[in-house]
Amino acid sequence: MTSTQPRVPQGEIVMDFADGGQYIKNKLENSVVELERRRITLDEAAKAARALEALEVKAPDAVKAEDVALLVKELGVSKEDAEAALRAEKGDVVKTLVRLTAPRA
Template structure:
């Protein structure tokens, strides 16, 4: 025989004196597991990219120095911007100096 009564909310008492609602704890554990899986997948993807030995476009040191000096940005930011534009200095300057949309 099936009991059609609504089940009461389950509260758990812990040694630290806290009372926790069961479904909230379950949801938190599921979320933590989802994040762990996502982090593991990101690591696997990074290893796969390393295994492919993806070639980065060569950075012209003079272009990087020009961007750092003239725009006052960090070296890493200049390299990233140049890489995004395929190493083209003019496209990089236009992209970095364009007003935000």
């Protein structure tokens, strides 16, 4: 007697277990390949993050004299206060202006 339903081809069965589970070679290989791809992707992401960190330009310790002069002229603050505020904002003039003009609590 012939079966009317065709048999679905499976990969080579590597091992049968007592509970009826089977490891099929193709599925196992595909899983290992996928795990390796994920590991490589994570490694590449970590390398890219380290490269971006290395490219970051550190804020200079000294602030620009023209920025200090602008703050002194426009806001009427002392030179020392202007330099301290610029250092606190890492040389960003706009953030420093906002900080110095914000109402104090």
